Amino acid sequence: MKDKALQFVCTQCGRVETKWLGRCPDCGSWNSFEEELVAPAQPSGGKSAQITTETKPLSLDEIVVEPGFRYESGISELDRVLGGGVMRGSSILLGGEPGIGKSTLMLQMIEKCSFDRSVLYVSGEESPSQVKLRAQRLGLSLPKISIFCDTRIEVLVTVLQKMKPQVVVVDSLQTLSSGEVASPAGSVNQIRFCSTELVGISKQLGISLFLVGHVTKEGVLAGPKVIEHLVDTVLYFDQVGSGIRLIRAAKNRFGSVDEIGIFHMGEKGLTAVPNPSSFFITDREGQSAPAGIAYTAVVEGTRTFLVEIQALTVPSKNGFSRVYSDKIDTARVTRIAAILERHAQIRLNDQDIYVNVAGGMKLSEVSIDLPLALALWSALKGVSLPSSLVSFGELSLAGEVRTVGFSEKREKAASELGFERVLLPKSNKGKGTLKQYPVDTIKKALGVCGTIG
Template identity: 55%
Template sequence: MAKESLLQYVCSECGHVESKWNGRCPECGAWNSFVEEKAVPKAKGSSAVSPVMDDSVRKLSDIPIEKSMRISSGMEELDRVLGGGVMRPSSVLVGGEPGIGKSTIMIQMLSHLSSSADVLYVSGEESPSQVRMRADRLGLDSSHISVFCDTRLEALSEAIERVQPGYIVIDSLQTLYSASLPSLAGSPNQVRACCMELSLLSKKIGAAVFFVGHVTKDGNIAGPKIVEHMVDTVLYFEGAESGLRLLRASKNRFGSVDEIGLFIMDSDGLHGVKDPASAFISRRTGNEIPSGIAFTPVIEGSRAFIVEIQALVVPAKGSLQRIYSDRIDSARVSRVAAILERHAGLMLSDQDIYVNVGGGMKLSEVSIELALAIALYSSRMDIPVPMQLAAFGELSLAGEVRPVSFAARRMKALSDMGFTRALTTDSKDGFHVVYDDVHDIKQAIVSAFKARKY
């Protein structure tokens, strides 16, 4: 029986398993993401990743309540996305592209936490002296940070058992490997086994463990997605222009997932953004903004931000219209363009459309549709949107403007940021913002570009 050589193919993006190699993953749609792995035999009895648990049956009331505690990471913005601080014990995945600041934020956090507990920084990518240099460059007190530079899971587990740190950072999960598995470091089996083992171990000793996971295009290295189900909290770092960084929770057992953390990357590390409401707006001088720009208030968790939607409409280069939009779903851009064409008589189907969001925030709220339409109109007609005017509302396929949730909070954010006029429907009074109650896209355009030829 050739059980040893049983091969399987695992998608390094999502962990989907197939018995044959596929060019494209049927589960997540990624191309060339399958890697060959020896199937790990389902262990009977003991397994390298079997949970450390007492399997006797007991009365629920006899089970001691696990003590958990929450402590500040030293960074308000990080605390916010974690749901109010670092939970202990817990396991957290911190994903993002290489170089975006994951190691930086982790070492900043450890430096703060090291004043209250033993902390361990596990580096599989940098030598101890490189880690030290990074901490020094950030001006951090590293005297209480222990560092462990070995990528063997067994050695690491042994060290953790011995030191019993309160907080552990694994940088990165993809560099670890267990000798008990035949596959290479970074393969789906290894990444999952190491994550599982260390999560269980940290629960056992009551520690919080943070796994740094690189999001890469390299199909040979498993992405952080494949371990999302194993951890309590999943955070992703998104980068943007001008050093702005967004930290977003996509899963959180201990808090809400709609909060975002905003940071600025400086030479001395990541700092929380002081004035978040305006972080996404570029400061302009003069009394006109360029055409193709419209402002809209968006709600993220407990906060409101004003964002700048930029549109550029140019005659199509090919016979087919193309839409380039990374921050707003292209299907939505296409739909709003069709609504403008049908209900406002604005010819767009022979045009290429480029859409961007200032500051790089990804927008998925329906409330941005009216502002997107205004930006497209402004670019196509080359008429700037008046200063201090913002818009929010959903557009129906019939061209109607629909009210959206949190209208009062959006109006307040506009008022706070010095906007004086808002285009929307069914809004709230009581702010220093006049609002034009617009019921359809045609009315909105007439209202926005008043005194201009429609």
């Protein structure tokens, strides 16, 4: 026993250190390190492991791929981010802040799944009657679903072995505990140990395992990040604007991570928003937009959305410029401001800059450079951008407007929403659905905006 070593683990990201640190160098969390005892690896006693038929290597020809290996969860937006459906034997982590709707989404999903699959819902947060009441409030009928409220991992594993359900939801992973681990439920040790057990048994039995994990800013509980490497798919659930939820894959062994799922949260739970192209722009009922607003079309996975970038500039009080922007990276806003200053003689270095995106979507595509520049220019000059104009393009540090992908797709989405004109990179010029204004420099782009009205 003397070989037990002490180490410290960040509860937010799982970083391991030999001594306690006040701030995690990886994820930047404060006071997130927790003490943990590591037992030495069990000596194997010199005996080599027995080879059984199950551990024998197989040739690829011997492996039979059963039909129905991937099936639809019944929630279209969830299937979209999963890459087309749920894989049998796969483990999916669903992370998000408490109260955002993770349990609601899971209950809605298992109702759909339970028509042709056996489902076990493991609830460590709510009693069976609370779960039932919640389901009734959502108008769900769950007659075929088994609920289990014991979160001791040893008991749970026995139940899974006996019952062999096809879908298991564990809500939440922070309530799981094992008698073999000394630390309390919700600690890094417990989460790691219990998740490893569950992921292992699910692979073995072909169970699709959903692990719900709370993300807490305070770091009271260890975050889902500590098990991201254990599971096949990591989904994060986010709130944007009022009543809108986005679901994104941070990791997906069975599909791309480009797709986002969009839901509307109402009294009856989450409803999919299958056609969100106009979801993120403000309806001004034919009125032209005020100064500081630029429209663009962004591509996320297979879908294109129209979004509205808003900028505001005010003379800074202390002589230097500050940037406030959380939907677009502040470094990017600063870079675009510098390009405007150097290549279009737009003075922004004595201004405080505020940038926002209507609807609250975070934007990271390079194509938003040009519309962002236009919004800043429009805000500073107090002049509205030309009506029914959409723009996209990347800006180089030399002030050039560079090519972006999916030009036709963006134009098509914009024209469907009533936009008529597009300011785009000269190299993207071609047959489009809108009246095109091709430009190759930011200076020319602003010139066009000043003349077409």
